[in-house]
Amino acid sequence: MSSPSFSESAEFLRQATRATLSDTGVLTKGQTVPTSSSSLSCCAAGAPGGSSINIMPYENILWAKRVSEDSNDIEITYATERGKRLIPATTVLDIDNEYGQESADAVVEKIMKKAYPHSKPGMSVLIILNPHGGQGKALNLYLKECKPILEAANCRIEVLKTTYHQHAIDIGREIDIAKYDMIACCSGDGIPYEIINGLYQREDRVEAFNKLIVTQLPCGSGNALSISCHGTMEPSYATLSALKSQIVTTDLMAVTQGEGTDQTTRLSFLSQTYGIIADGDIRTEWMRFMGPVRFDIGVAIQVFSNSKYPCEIYVKYVAKDKSDLSRFYQEHSKLQYTHSHTGLDEGDFVLKCPGLEDPVPSDWEPIDPKLTANLAIFYTGKMPYIAKGTNFFPAALPNDGTMDMVVTDSRTNVLTTAEALLSLDKGTHVWNSEIQHSKITAYRIIPHPLRHTQFSVDGEPFSTQPLQAEVLPAILKTVMKNGSFTETGFSKYV
Numbered sequence: 301m302s303s304p305s306f307s308e309s310a311e312f313l314r315q316a317t318r319a320t321l322s323d324t325g326v327l328t329k330g331q332t333v334p335t336s337s338s339s340l341s342c343c344a345a346g347a348p349g350g351s352s353i354n355i356m357p358y359e360n361i362l363w364a365k366r367v368s369e370d371s372n373d374i375e376i377t378y379a380t381e382r383g384k385r386l387i388p389a390t391t392v393l394d395i396d397n398e399y400g401q402e403s404a405d406a407v408v409e410k411i412m413k414k415a416y417p418h419s420k421p422g423m424s425v426l427i428i429l430n431p432h433g434g435q436g437k438a439l440n441l442y443l444k445e446c447k448p449i450l451e452a453a454n455c456r457i458e459v460l461k462t463t464y465h466q467h468a469i470d471i472g473r474e475i476d477i478a479k480y481d482m483i484a485c486c487s488g489d490g491i492p493y494e495i496i497n498g499l500y501q502r503e504d505r506v507e508a509f510n511k512l513i514v515t516q517l518p519c520g521s522g523n524a525l526s527i528s529c530h531g532t533m534e535p536s537y538a539t540l541s542a543l544k545s546q547i548v549t550t551d552l553m554a555v556t557q558g559e560g561t562d563q564t565t566r567l568s569f570l571s572q573t574y575g576i577i578a579d580g581d582i583r584t585e586w587m588r589f590m591g592p593v594r595f596d597i598g599v600a601i602q603v604f605s606n607s608k609y610p611c612e613i614y615v616k617y618v619a620k621d622k623s624d625l626s627r628f629y630q631e632h633s634k635l636q637y638t639h640s641h642t643g644l645d646e647g648d649f650v651l652k653c654p655g656l657e658d659p660v661p662s663d664w665e666p667i668d669p670k671l672t673a674n675l676a677i678f679y680t681g682k683m684p685y686i687a688k689g690t691n692f693f694p695a696a697l698p699n700d701g702t703m704d705m706v707v708t709d710s711r712t713n714v715l716t717t718a719e720a721l722l723s724l725d726k727g728t729h730v731w732n733s734e735i736q737h738s739k740i741t742a743y744r745i746i747p748h749p750l751r752h753t754q755f756s757v758d759g760e761p762f763s764t765q766p767l768q769a770e771v772l773p774a775i776l777k778t779v780m781k782n783g784s785f786t787e788t789g790f791s792k793y794v
């Protein structure tokens with residue numbers, strides 16, 4: 301099915317509508333500009349005397365330009381709600397020049413500055429599209445929801461489709477970084493993971509991470525990056541957020557397995573898990589046709605069968621118990637996380653922890669062996685939402701230099717575990733006294749090879765060799781709608 305082109309979906313008002321600029325948007329009086337009921341989109345307000353005032357918020361404006369050299373009328377293209385998604389629309393306005401002798405060009409410049417306070421208009425965007433993503437829906441979602449917004453915002457767009465498993469690693473390793481401002485992954489979480497790792501494997505990785513913004517336009521079945529950063533699962537809303545939001549440099553986690561020359565390190569932006577959750581994902585691979593619900597089923601099966609995953613875990617804590625963690629969160633959540641960052645150097649990518657062949661450092665603590673002999677869930681993460689409605693790491697902060705760790709014991713009453721898992725949407729599970737929740741900078745986990753299982757790193761299967769991870773602070777440029785992660789509600793409880 302072909303998607304509506306921009307000109308088909310736009311609503312043109314041929315006659316210029318009188319308008320003025322306000323602090324928050326462009327105001328039109330009397331005549332109605334196409335509007336929507338969404339607060340994110342344009343909204344109409346009643347004015348005294350029955351005439352209406354319509355507000356087109358700057359955050360929805362994609363482009364402004366003079367209609368022609370002979371006219372002072374200004375054509376504005378903006379995102380407006382249609383059903384559940386945003387589409388571009390265009391209107392022509394005769395904007396009051398109440399700012400002295402300003403020319404129409406100066407008014408256009410003013411609108412564009414207000415429309416793009418955090419980013420460059422007309423970015424050069426490389427779309428990495430996984431045609432199999434989201435049970436095969438990714439291409440259609442891109443054409444219908446993302447492309448019209450990108451085109452209306454005058455982005456330079458190049459699309460690369462992945463044609464084999466891990467293709468995006470090769471793309472990240474080989475692309476000409478000079479050509480792009482942003483890599484937008486029209487996919488699930490697998491493609492951003494691969495792109496980040498491809499960039500990491502480049503000789504010029506410092507330049508690559510200094511230059512490129514990596515984001516997700518949610519077209520997969522797991523879209524944690526978009527939910528955590530854009531606060532939405534809707535690709536058109538995420539596209540608007542990708543173009544407009546503040547750039548934040550987030551921490552990543554370096555995950556190492558193997559020793560000496562066999563050592564491999566991968567970057568993880570989301571999470572690593574071992575035990576029930578990893579098994580729930582891996583053992584239900586065959587249920588992929590069911591979509592995300594397969595994961596819930598997998599976890600429920602493991603919880604109710606009281607599965608345990610014996611291992612040893614050594615941790616470098618920053619905030620071990622819940623009260624330390626609350627204090628740490630209060631201090632760090634107030635910090636400003638946005639900055640334009642071009643100052644990385646090779647030292648930022650060098651691992652600081654000893655290799656797996658070396659002893660665990662003396663300032664790392666073992667988790668109680670009685671617990672790890674009966675481990676149910678080991679989960680470390682950097683982003684709050686690991687799936688829609690799953691607020692697993694509500695205390696996660698973009699660049700606090702830590703990862704959040706959640707550990708549970710299979711000896712805990714099944715109903716207590718189930719209750720904790722049922723409160724994942726609110727993120728209140730971390731307050732359950734049976735759940736260990738800490739902020740850490742590094743860990744080593746050594747599974748006891750008793751059963752056939754795997755680690756899951758950003759949703760990708762990793763073998764059950766010993767695994768070590770450490771935080772690489774503030775190295776990935778991404779965009780976050782409010783300059784930080786999507787609200788989790790954690791601050792209400794600290």
Ligand SMILES: Nc1ncnc2c1ncn2[C@@H]1O[C@H](COP(=O)(O)OP(=O)(O)OP(=O)(O)O)[C@@H](O)[C@H]1O
Pocket residue numbers: 430431432433434435462463464465466467468486487488489490491494519520521522523759
């Ligand atoms: N053309 C392709 N053929 C086979 N595998 C592919 C292809 N393109 C990408 N992949 C693989 O698909 C996997 C999942 O990608 P992605 O996260 O985008 O999709 P998803 O719909 O969220 O799937 P998942 O349910 O696995 O999270 C990645 O491991 C990636 O390497």
